[in-house]
Amino acid sequence: MSEEQIKSPQEEAPKLGEAGEHPLSVLLFSWIRNKLAFRIIMALVAALGAVLIAFEIVVSKRPVTNLLTVPGFYGIFGFLAFSVAVLSGWPLGKLLRRPEDYYDTRSGEAGRDR
Amino acid sequence: MTVERLLDLGAAINPGFHLIIAALLAAVAKDTFTRAVALIGGPALALLVMLYPPVAGVEVSREMFLGFQLSLYRPDSLSLIFGLGFVLAAALGGVYSLHRRDRMQDAAGLVYAGSALGAIFAGDLITLVIFAEVATVASALLVFAARTGPAYHAGLRFLTIQFAAGLLLTAGAALYGLEKGTFLIADLGGLWNGLLVGIVDPASAGGMLIFAGVGIKAAFPLVHNWLTDSYPNTTETGAVVLSPYTTTMAVYLLARFFAGYDPLIWIGAAMTVYPVFFAVMENDLRKVLAYSTNNQIGFMVCAVGIGSTLSINGAAAHAVAHIVFKGLLFMTMGAIKLRVGTTKASELGGLHRTMPWTTLACLVGSVSISALPFFAGYTSKTMIMTAAESGPGMLIVWLMLLFASAGVLEHSGIKIPFMAFFSHDSGKRPEEAPFNMLLAMGLSAGLCLVIGIYPGWFYALLPFPDQALEFLAQDLVSTAHIIQQLQLLVFAVLAFMILWRLKLYPAERPGVIIDIEWLWRKGAPEAGPALAKPMRAGARILAGLASIVIGRMQMAARQVFASDGLVSRKVPLSATAILALCILGLVMLVSLFQ
Numbered sequence: 001m002s003e004e005q006i007k008s009p010q011e012e013a014p015k016l017g018e019a020g021e022h023p024l025s026v027l028l029f030s031w032i033r034n035k036l037a038f039r040i041i042m043a044l045v046a047a048l049g050a051v052l053i054a055f056e057i058v059v060s061k062r063p064v065t066n067l068l069t070v071p072g073f074y075g076i077f078g079f080l081a082f083s084v085a086v087l088s089g090w091p092l093g094k095l096l097r098r099p100e101d102y103y104d105t106r107s108g109e110a111g112r113d114r
Numbered sequence: 115m116t117v118e119r120l121l122d123l124g125a126a127i128n129p130g131f132h133l134i135i136a137a138l139l140a141a142v143a144k145d146t147f148t149r150a151v152a153l154i155g156g157p158a159l160a161l162l163v164m165l166y167p168p169v170a171g172v173e174v175s176r177e178m179f180l181g182f183q184l185s186l187y188r189p190d191s192l193s194l195i196f197g198l199g200f201v202l203a204a205a206l207g208g209v210y211s212l213h214r215r216d217r218m219q220d221a222a223g224l225v226y227a228g229s230a231l232g233a234i235f236a237g238d239l240i241t242l243v244i245f246a247e248v249a250t251v252a253s254a255l256l257v258f259a260a261r262t263g264p265a266y267h268a269g270l271r272f273l274t275i276q277f278a279a280g281l282l283l284t285a286g287a288a289l290y291g292l293e294k295g296t297f298l299i300a301d302l303g304g305l306w307n308g309l310l311v312g313i314v315d316p317a318s319a320g321g322m323l324i325f326a327g328v329g330i331k332a333a334f335p336l337v338h339n340w341l342t343d344s345y346p347n348t349t350e351t352g353a354v355v356l357s358p359y360t361t362t363m364a365v366y367l368l369a370r371f372f373a374g375y376d377p378l379i380w381i382g383a384a385m386t387v388y389p390v391f392f393a394v395m396e397n398d399l400r401k402v403l404a405y406s407t408n409n410q411i412g413f414m415v416c417a418v419g420i421g422s423t424l425s426i427n428g429a430a431a432h433a434v435a436h437i438v439f440k441g442l443l444f445m446t447m448g449a450i451k452l453r454v455g456t457t458k459a460s461e462l463g464g465l466h467r468t469m470p471w472t473t474l475a476c477l478v479g480s481v482s483i484s485a486l487p488f489f490a491g492y493t494s495k496t497m498i499m500t501a502a503e504s505g506p507g508m509l510i511v512w513l514m515l516l517f518a519s520a521g522v523l524e525h526s527g528i529k530i531p532f533m534a535f536f537s538h539d540s541g542k543r544p545e546e547a548p549f550n551m552l553l554a555m556g557l558s559a560g561l562c563l564v565i566g567i568y569p570g571w572f573y574a575l576l577p578f579p580d581q582a583l584e585f586l587a588q589d590l591v592s593t594a595h596i597i598q599q600l601q602l603l604v605f606a607v608l609a610f611m612i613l614w615r616l617k618l619y620p621a622e623r624p625g626v627i628i629d630i631e632w633l634w635r636k637g638a639p640e641a642g643p644a645l646a647k648p649m650r651a652g653a654r655i656l657a658g659l660a661s662i663v664i665g666r667m668q669m670a671a672r673q674v675f676a677s678d679g680l681v682s683r684k685v686p687l688s689a690t691a692i693l694a695l696c697i698l699g700l701v702m703l704v705s706l707f708q
Contacts, residue, residue, distance in 0.1 A: 018467060020543060025468070028470060032536065042608070045608045049604045049605050056597050059593055074598040074602045075605040078523075080609075082606035083609045084517075086619055089395050089620035092391055096629075097627055098627075098628055100625055
């Protein structure tokens with residue numbers, strides 16, 4: 001069987017739902033598997049963020065007295081705080097992650113097949 | 115006897131006893147109907163007598179025990195709101211557990227709920243301590259209920275730490291009660307804004323011990339691992355039943371005894387922050403939820419420390435809302451545990467295809483805990499954030515809470531639903547959860563929405579209802595608050611999407627994350643053998659030195675005292691006379707200068 005024949009089913013346009021998928025999942029979630037869905041949601045989220053900052057500038061009546069009262073402070077803080085929390089997972093994971101049987105073994109045996 | 119008379123009789127008894135009696139029925143129930151009557155009817159009866167008649171602030175029963183006056187049932191607006199959360203949790207947990215025919219777990223769950231309920235309605239320290247200890251034993255049975263090796267060991271660790279907390283609480287209560295000459299809560303302190311809160315002096319010896327005991331039960335930093343160790347090792351229903359009570363009861367006790375105690379502000383703020391980092395790394399999603407519980411309890415502890423009417427309302431509201439949405443999240447993970455056999459993120463993904471109802475319930479729980487406006491978490495947490503923001507000198511604490519809010523979105527708002535139900539396709543196609551589980555999840559999700567959309571009835575039940583309703587009218591749904599919260603969440607979601615897209619989001623990997631528990635699970639057991647070797651070497655050196663010194667001493671003694679030794683030798687008479695003269699001269703000199 002040629003490589004093209006093997007690949008061909010995967011190259012077809014994504015179908016609505018999959019074999020055996022729950023009808024509710026087809027209705028609510030199958031669109032998520034579209035390749036463009038992630039990008040579209042990301043663009044919508046970014047646009048919503050911009051609208052919220054613009055709305056805050058228009059609606060907010062409090063004077064800007066310090067950093068906390070600058071329009072968009074909550075958005076920028078949320079972005080940075082989330083990024084710090086997630087990115088900390090890389091160094092902390094290296095420092096603190098151990099094999100699954102770490103607590104079940106004596107010293108020096110962690111990770112070995114027994 | 116009329117129904118009214120029966121209700122009068124029932125309403126005079128601490129509602130915790132109703133659940134404990136229901137537990138007796140559950141222990142002998144052989145068919146599903148009887149189990150349902152016990153598991154759902156018990157909490158329903160407790161709720162009925164709790165609300166009938168409204169007796170807040172009145173001591174319903176007083177007894178004498180070993181010469182001490184006891185008050186078995188003393189409801190007020192603080193205990194009522196926590197009690198409402200407990201009976202809701204018991205009923206929802208009952209519905210959720212119906213598919214699992216395990217009488218031990220049914221009975222232990224009801225005794226646990228009943229004793230926790232009994233503790234918060236107790237009007238004296240002795241009754242409180244007894245209920246709290248019964249709750250400890252019952253909760254340990256729920257950990258053991260998985261009947262696996264890891265669960266057995268986790269249960270033993272859980273019992274050890276909880277008994278230590280119980281001992282501290284008992285010793286503290288005894289000392290404090292004897293010092294004050296009464297164990298009655300109503301006599302320990304005065305009313306503050308019409309409510310008995312902050313009534314224990316934390317500077318006294320008894321107060322310190324109570325604080326330490328309650329602190330362990332609240333999973334304060336460094337003593338929090340009983341929580342993250344036990345919940346993931348229970349059955350699929352065990353974590354749902356375990357999650358609402360011990361930590362929430364501790365929050366109630368902190369509010370009752372230590373409201374306004376400043377160190378709680380920092381302890382709570384620290385509790386909100388550090389679990390965020392552990393939850394990011396953790397692979398087991400039920401453990402992620404346990405860290406998330408730690409984080410959410412931190413918000414409540416901080417609010418109790420602030421000690422204003424707004425913050426205590428916030429702590430109580432968040433305690434109940436947290437019971438509902440965290441219970442819901444544990445339910446969805448329990449459904450996965452039942453159907454897939456694991457909740458490790460590295461083995462999950464794409465489950466929405468066959469478990470869409472569970473996915474939907476999880477999404478509702480996630481947005482609720484993330485405090486999206488018009489969901490339960492927003493209704494409750496906004497009060498805490500507002501109280502922290504408006505407090506003098508609270509900028510750093512407020513920023514810590516704000517950071518933790520973004521962190522909550524990361525681990526409970528995104529990681530839990532995304533890694534389990536979406537993300538990469540694990541290829542697993544499990545069956546949807548059983549009907550009773552879906553029903554419990556649906557009811558919990560409905561409650562999240564009802565609390566979020568119609569908060570008025572909920573606020574009317576808070577410890578200081580007038581202030582709560584005032585906050586509802588002026589602040590809760592103000593444009594500023596909603597925009598700020600939406601900004602925080604929307605930009606955090608954007609950060610997630612960018613990091614995911616750039617493959618900077620850490621991949622879920624199998625493994626355990628070591629925490630402070632390392633000290634007693636690994637450090638201490640290995641310290642003995644590790645220290646023994648150098649100590650043996652040291653002992654050998656010391657023994658060698660000792661034998662050399664003793665040998666030399668023996669030799670010297672032999673030289674001096676042997677038959678031909680120094681003291682046995684014959685000396686000339688003149689030498690003896692000179693020695694005697696020297697001694698005499700020395701004595702004369704001493705006497706001369708004295």
